Amino acid sequence: MPELTLQSVMRRLIVASSVLLFAAHAPVKAQDRPTVVAVNYALSYFAERLGGSDIEVVFPVPDGVDPSFWRPGISDISTMQNADLILLNGAGFATWTAKASLPRSRILDTSRGFEDRFITTETVTHSHGEGGEHSHTGTASFTWLDQELAILQAAAIAEALAQRGLAEPATVETRMAALTEDLTALDAAAERLRPLAEGKVLIATHPRYQYLARAYDLDIRSLDWEAGAAPDKDQLADLEALVKDSGALVLLWEAQPTDEARAAIRELGLADVVFPTLANSPASSDYAETLGTALDDLLAALGGLDG
């Protein structure tokens, strides 16, 4: 045990009073409902559907910020440390969750039950710094774009809410049945892509759709464009080369493009569809409606190619 000196005691008192002062100025909760924090919008939507008014769901990532690489502030971590449940996506999503002490007993990794179904991305070898040539591998992390995996993640949340007494179990069960019905309907809509997409190549502006591609047999090649930003000349030249090489006919935008960007794409003869990944909140509507619209638009685009 460290020796207690007057100086160290005073320091501890100062820190303790500072914390109390900080706590006094922290936002007061509107109610005493259990707080559930989610690392992406999809999980926050599932939690809201399952917990209803029994819980307060916090999705701390600001609009327009990629939750995968968001950097929280100290107050954000404080919020999480005080939450009753912290919903992680797993599959390596949200690296910031390993940059602070989070209470393990209140963490739920929603994809732990299907780690054997994670998609490992290919190895890229490059060289920089002192380490010489080295390789990176990774895990694709946008799991919820496969609706079967989305249902498993929602089920994990439902189980945690019920088992931890954060919401009434019978009510959670009823809500889970309704959510499963909606996600199953989205799965059925996505299944309709399979025959239309056979033999066709799609290009995505960002490599986010690995689970969607695997689940519904889509051949999706990826670019690395910033979401919502207009592509520059070099990016368009790369796209043109990829279109020639792959014979791609449809482009998926991760976020709403500018009119100028959209016009440039159409000049290349590509049909295009805005397909939000739902890692962050959609501009309007919710998970089910946004994904449903994106699937309908993609179905129409693929169907139009055969027309």
Place this chain on the structure above:
Amino acid sequence: MDRAVTRRGFPVVAAAALILGAAPTAFAHQLNVFASTDCEVVLVEAKFSSGRVPVKGEVRILDGANTLLRTLELGEDGTLSVPFGELDAATGLLIEVDTGGHDDYWILTPEDIAKKCQS
């Protein structure tokens, strides 16, 4: 129905772009930073995921308002010890380490600090 069993193989996705959308779960030398305090010092530790220790690096310590409190050099053993009394930690501490090519951070909240200082 288990799709993993019944579905056909995963189509090839462009390798050049795949890594950029993937979680970096196994970066060969990703930098990992950890910081802790016992209320006497703030100890910063940095290590590459390969196990190698960075021999140099800049350590920036910021408060809860993102105000830079101190900029210091990482020791040759990949650690740095900063006297706690030299830092205004009331709003927590954000500790960034930049080795020039790799960087990482660790967050100490007021609650983290209070736990250590009250124990």
